[in-house]
Amino acid sequence: MKSLVVYTSQTGFTEQYATWLSEKLNGQIMTLDEAKGRVSAFFENFDALIYGGWAMAGKIQKADWFLERLESWKGKKLALFMVGASPNESPDVPKVLEQILDENQKQYAKAFYCQGGLNYDKMSLLNKIVMKIFAGVMKKKNPEAGEMVSKSYNIADPKYLDPLIAYLKEVK
Numbered sequence: 001m002k003s004l005v006v007y008t009s010q011t012g013f014t015e016q017y018a019t020w021l022s023e024k025l026n027g028q029i030m031t032l033d034e035a036k037g038r039v040s041a042f043f044e045n046f047d048a049l050i051y052g053g054w055a056m057a058g059k060i061q062k063a064d065w066f067l068e069r070l071e072s073w074k075g076k077k078l079a080l081f082m083v084g085a086s087p088n089e090s091p092d093v094p095k096v097l098e099q100i101l102d103e104n105q106k107q108y109a110k111a112f113y114c115q116g117g118l119n120y121d122k123m124s125l126l127n128k129i130v131m132k133i134f135a136g137v138m139k140k141k142n143p144e145a146g147e148m149v150s151k152s153y154n155i156a157d158p159k160y161l162d163p164l165i166a167y168l169k170e171v172k
Contacts, residue, residue: 001077001168002045003027006035007052008062011123013116013156014083018052020158021081024165032062040072048077048168055084055113056127058096070105077168078109081161083116085149088160110167114160117153 003025007018022029025048032053043049051066060082070078080100086092093113100111120128131149139146 001025001047003048003050003168004043004046005029005050005052006032006066008032008054009052009083010054010061010127011119013119013154014052014054016156017081017083017114017116017158017161021050021052021161021164024158024161025168032065036065040069043069043073046076048079049073050079050081050164050168052081052083054116055082055086055096058092058099060100060111063100067101067105070109074108077170079112079164079167080109081112081114081164083114083156085118086115087155088113088115110164112161112164112167114156114164116156118149118151119154120152 003022005018005022005025005027007014007029008031009015009018018029021027027048051060051063053060053062055061060080063080066080082100097111097113101109118131120131123131135146135150137146138149
């Protein structure tokens with residue numbers, strides 16, 4: 001299966017997952033900016049197209065480019081993954097994944113979540129401010145969770161790609 005992983009990463013976690021995924025699939029990898037520069041015929045050469053972006057406010061950031069093309073790629077294996085700071089076991093993860101694709105898109109594409117972490121050193125100033133405010137609010141509701149998101153941490157692991165890889169390898 002010839003695969004292409006397209007990604008955008010703010011702090012490096014999504015890039016790490018995209019790299020792990022392309023290695024496991026023996027596929028090609030490129031940034032979203034590189035993919036945007038390609039003509040549509042370029043994508044016809046792939047059996048599987050995967051988009052990865054970071055999670056923010058319950059959405060996969062910059063996923064519109066991929067979502068707008070899903071219909072035209074229907075005959076391929078299609079997947080999206082989002083990388084966020086919450087553990088995979090968080091009760092919010094299934095709720096967020098449910099909202100990424102509409103009912104029609106769910107017929108031929110699937111969304112996945114991979115826990116990553118936070119890296120305040122690589123965040124934009126605006127995102128640092130938003131996260132610090134969020135951490136303060138969280139500390140009042142759930143001190144342990146609030147403390148966790150108040151500083152950088154890394155909980156990424158390639159094993160969280162296993163469900164996505166299994167989906168891509170399913171026979172249609």
